[in-house]
Amino acid sequence: xxxxxxxxxxxxxxxxxxxxxxxxxxxxxxxxxxxxxxxxxxxxxxxxxxxxxxxxxxxxxxxxxxxxxxxxxxxxxxxxxxxxxxxxxxxxxxxxxxxxxxxxxxxxxxxxxxxxxxxxxxxxxxxxxxxxxxxxxxxxxxxxxxxxxxxxxxxxxxxxxxxxxxxxxxxxxxxxxxxxxxxxxxxxxxxxxxxxxxxxxxxxxxxxxxxxxxxxxxxxxxxxxxxxxxxxx
Amino acid sequence: xxxxxxxxxxxxxxxxxxxxxxxxxxxxxxxxxxxxxxxxxxxxxxxxxxxxxxxxxxxxxxxxxxxxxxxxxxxxxxxxxxxxxxxxxxxxxxxxxxxxxxxxxxxxxxxxxxxxxxxxxxxxxxxxxxxxxxxxxxxxxxxxxxxxxxxxxxxxxxxxxxxxxxxxxxxxxxxxxxxxxxxxxxxxxxxxxxxxxxxxxxxxxxxxxxxxxxxxxxxxxxxxxxxxxxxxxxxxxxxxxxxxxxxxxxxxxxxxxxxxxxxxxxxxxxxxxxxxxxxxxxxxxxxxxxxxx
Numbered sequence: 001x002x003x004x005x006x007x008x009x010x011x012x013x014x015x016x017x018x019x020x021x022x023x024x025x026x027x028x029x030x031x032x033x034x035x036x037x038x039x040x041x042x043x044x045x046x047x048x049x050x051x052x053x054x055x056x057x058x059x060x061x062x063x064x065x066x067x068x069x070x071x072x073x074x075x076x077x078x079x080x081x082x083x084x085x086x087x088x089x090x091x092x093x094x095x096x097x098x099x100x101x102x103x104x105x106x107x108x109x110x111x112x113x114x115x116x117x118x119x120x121x122x123x124x125x126x127x128x129x130x131x132x133x134x135x136x137x138x139x140x141x142x143x144x145x146x147x148x149x150x151x152x153x154x155x156x157x158x159x160x161x162x163x164x165x166x167x168x169x170x171x172x173x174x175x176x177x178x179x180x181x182x183x184x185x186x187x188x189x190x191x192x193x194x195x196x197x198x199x200x201x202x203x204x205x206x207x208x209x210x211x212x213x214x215x216x217x218x219x220x221x222x223x224x225x226x227x228x229x230x231x232x233x
Numbered sequence: 234x235x236x237x238x239x240x241x242x243x244x245x246x247x248x249x250x251x252x253x254x255x256x257x258x259x260x261x262x263x264x265x266x267x268x269x270x271x272x273x274x275x276x277x278x279x280x281x282x283x284x285x286x287x288x289x290x291x292x293x294x295x296x297x298x299x300x301x302x303x304x305x306x307x308x309x310x311x312x313x314x315x316x317x318x319x320x321x322x323x324x325x326x327x328x329x330x331x332x333x334x335x336x337x338x339x340x341x342x343x344x345x346x347x348x349x350x351x352x353x354x355x356x357x358x359x360x361x362x363x364x365x366x367x368x369x370x371x372x373x374x375x376x377x378x379x380x381x382x383x384x385x386x387x388x389x390x391x392x393x394x395x396x397x398x399x400x401x402x403x404x405x406x407x408x409x410x411x412x413x414x415x416x417x418x419x420x421x422x423x424x425x426x427x428x429x430x431x432x433x434x435x436x437x438x439x440x441x442x443x444x445x446x447x448x449x450x451x452x453x454x455x456x457x458x459x460x461x462x463x464x465x466x467x468x469x470x471x472x473x474x475x476x477x478x479x480x481x482x483x484x485x486x487x488x489x490x491x492x493x494x495x496x497x498x499x500x501x502x503x504x505x506x507x508x509x510x511x512x513x514x515x516x517x518x519x520x521x522x523x524x525x526x
Contacts, residue, residue, distance in 0.1 A: 050417060052413060052416075052417065070416070070421075071413075071416040071417055072416045072417075072418075072419050072420055072421045072422070073421075075416075075417060075418065075419035076419045081417045083414065083417065087411055087414040087417075089406070089407045089410050089411065089414070090410060091406065091410055092403070092406060092407060092410075096403060096406075096407075099403065100403055100404065100407050100415070100418060100420070101418045101419075103418075103419050142418060146419075
């Protein structure tokens, strides 16, 4: 059964019609990867789902329409968001970044520190002085701190060293045991490792959706849809 | 030496008033991106509300000032909240309209004060001990200067404590950096907007009260004249930075006093504009930009 249903989503940014009727479903549990070439509207799709850009169309979570809600209310319905550029608060400490994200009475610090023990050690450090990888940990930790039924995660491995990519992928796998993840990711090895479903965008529209293994197992299709040499590597 | 001490403490007193006005302006712009040109009118409203209340109660000048100031600060906070809720909130993401509305509101509020109480200055309730002087290193310093400096120091410490140790403070500090991300964490940042406007209004009103004590009178043009220097302080200090605002306010107050005395009377304002130009050339983002610390 679909936990999230996106239907006929349109976004105009200036003169550009970035999303031209995007429709897809995200099943409950596991990771669904949102794929596509650069600039096809993956990040805009997540931002539109979060209400961070003006949009038309519908986004429903477990049957409840979200598009009439403001961003903070969408988050309170249980959608956590990890933005593309991490967007940690540079002037706040790691501990303050996490404290800011607390919503319920029982923030899941045990889970967060189990996944990223480094954050406990660096609690007093200003987030702006962390490395890119550590900032990514803070961004993911903020979303995992609350018991969100859904996480939208935008390019979490972008610009990270290989070792950190592995660490982030492991965190995503762990997160997917607890929640449903919609992941924008360019690294197909990470997609192959964590995702069960894929949705492919091109020119602001969905051009493919289905099981991840089926797409990644077909190098011709990967080349045609994503413009890269792919497969399960 | 005694002249230098007098100029320094008077400059610090003036800087204290600039800080009280500029800190609210700075937080409002840093968090919301709103240039509030009506902030000067809140100074006037606070000062007149204090004066009005002082004429309605019996007691010593001290009691009148204290009760009047509490009333004036409350009026400043409430008027600022109403401005945010009624006029600014529908215009977020429309900066040109915001500027037009706040400029128009400043004109309306000033005209309203003039229509009700006239153009003439009104005597402010100032206790005699504030007019008396205290000798510091040979200089006779009017005691009100110490009150102004102490009030600003208490506000600075209070604001820092509020920003550092409360959840609303945490939200404001984060919102100054990236308010979209604050909402993406499930926080209704508009509540922080209203609170910051209320704090800014109360501080502007406090500056109005202290300016009444400093000048001994209150007049309809008070807010506008102080607002110009407060904007300069905000630009020099960096939008959204309380620490930067405090440093800039002291610098502007001192430079004005020194230049007026040691160069030529009237050169103080020019010296402040020169300081602004130098900071804009060397550090266009201000001394400590975009971090509400």
